[in-house]
Amino acid sequence: MKKLALLLFFIGGLVSAQAQESISTDSINKTNKGLLLKLGLNLVDSTGKYNPFEFLSSFDEMAFSENFNIELEYRFSNSLSLSVAWSNNKWKANKGRIDGAIIPSDVKYSAIDLDLKYYYNQSFGGWFDRNDWLELYLHGGVGRVSQADQSGMTLNVGPGVNIWFSDQFGLNLNGTGKWTLNKEEYNSNHFQYSTSLMYRFASRDKDDDNDGVRNKMDDCPNVSGVAQNNGCPEEADSDGDGVVDAMDKCPEAYGTDNGCPEVLMEADTDGDSVLDSADKCPKIKGLPTNNGCPLLDSDNDGIVDVADKCPNVPGVESNNGCPYEEIEIGSTKTNLNIVSKGILFNSGNSNFRQESYPVLIKVVEMMKQHPEAQFKIEGHTDSSGGYDSNKRLSQTRANAVRNYLISSGIPSENLIAEGFGETRQVASNLTGEGRRLNRRVEIIRTK
Incomplete structure (x- = not known):
């Protein structure tokens, strides 16, 4: 009775959540919409114990051999998705336990499940809104399980979490309680846990700037605009160069270089940072402060005339460009x-x-x-x-x-x-x- 009440409560929560989705003006999440592929491993617990965490202490008694699971999930709204999964596993003879009894021979397990998932982490707001790499969900649905030579329908319910490493790759952790509708010897209620690597296919109708115009039809896919302007902002183009003012670096001047006129680079032959058109010595490296010409050194002593006290006589720097006097032999007055x-x-x-x-x-x-x-x-x-x-x-x-x-x-x-x-x-x-x-x-x- 308690299990039935839990199942009804879960289904009621999904119905309530869907009702909230239907009245929301922002129910479609264009970023999340798309197809997910999951490949991973699973563990089946049919020990007959009702504690879902019992697998932590009795792992050897559970099905964990030749196991894999494949899942396709289609995310069609901000909070809802539909998935189909196929899983395979096996209990080992004289070791595995089903409903508390050791099995005498290998028992293979196979299941196909169809689930509806409700993503509820955005309901918390705050931290979850700012960190979309983590997604929490509840799921429920139906499945068909085959164990040994027996098979039957199941009702499924459980929680899960998606952890995204990038826009396309992530890790999924999932837990499912399965209630069998036609119980037989090896076909009984059980828990199934899985961990999978995820790949998210890019949505063909993605809308990065959220302006209602899909990328493939949007001339400005990264700038929010209007449909009448092919997804670009409906703004003025003052200079008529085809670049709207908001994106034009020179909105008042016609140009083709980000809206600016092309500038022809002038030559600087001597590399002194003075363009040839303004350089009075275009082939001799000089100073910008001297119109591109070097400072004059009339006596070629390495000291420019403006700092040379003897500009027409070679000298030394320590004597301000003047030579030292001749040193007379024997004189003490030199x-x-x-x-x-x-x-x-x-x-x-x-x-x-x-x-x-x-x-x-x-x-x-x-x-x-x-x-x-x-x-x-x-x-x-x-x-x-x-x-x-x-x-x-x-x-x-x-x-x-x-x-x-x-x-x-x-x-x-x-x-x-x-x-x-x-x-x-x-x-x-x-x-x-x-x-x-x-x-x-x-x-x-x-x-």
Whole structure:
């Protein structure tokens, strides 16, 4: 009696759902409409127990051999579909159990079922509306079952779920309770469970933009429009180029390139980003700020005239484009020697003070302007410490400068280092500033 009440309740729910479908203004789901093919495996439970989950603990007693199932389902509305399925299985002799009894020989199982399915997940709204990869349904119908040499009609009812991995492929899980109408020895009530891979055939009358015009007749299948305009929006085409304003990137100008006039690309022969038509030096790479021409360098010293203080005489960058003056042999008043006095040391050692490095770099540049010249590097100290120790310290300082110049590319044979200790002071040793100036190096050209 309870089973009959359950069946009537299920059928009543389907009838009620169909009534709601018939009065809905949005009952046809154009995306879901179409044909589904399902191929999979099934398990038949006829142990005689009424718990549908009993198969979890007594799997060996159920039919699960030579099993397969094939199903075709046609989804014809938002919530309803009709399916036909064929399944096959077998109980093994002395192991399978039907109605609680071990069977003495193999028993084959075959069934053909016709079911009506009701998809109810959209009734919940919310999360289910936003995640259409999951579909829940109830199904009910009739079937014909053959077991051993016996066969009969069944009433079927159960739940199921579709899990979609893509628009066309998915996984189906299905459970069915089957009530036999003419019971015999091996033809009794039972449960059947299945899992199947699904393939959804694309609907021939699909309407992606939901404007009521099917894709095959829609000139704008991805933009909602009107039937009078072949599925395209009924909008103005201000420039008359055949591209409606809503899709025209240049709605006020006639054109064929997305509604815009075609633009002829101008040449840029020298690749300086200045088109030849505006480039005053079209074959020489220049600057956009100089009309495509390079900046002038009259003396070809690599320093453009606007930054060259001697634009007509080749020079060096460190001297703003001007050459260094000739270094007179034996003179202590040359620019080189004046600059070299800026090479300073910490007290008591031959370590350069930090401010000496820019001076050393400038000395290297001046010497390289005279590759044939030879130079004497003189080391000097303040009067702190003993005479002999200052003599040795001045020599190590001269050697330190010589080593730096050699490492910077000055030939070693062009350099001589000599220390003079405290014998040649240039400032008073009574003050810290004076002693700092006395700790120095001078460079004099000797040849």
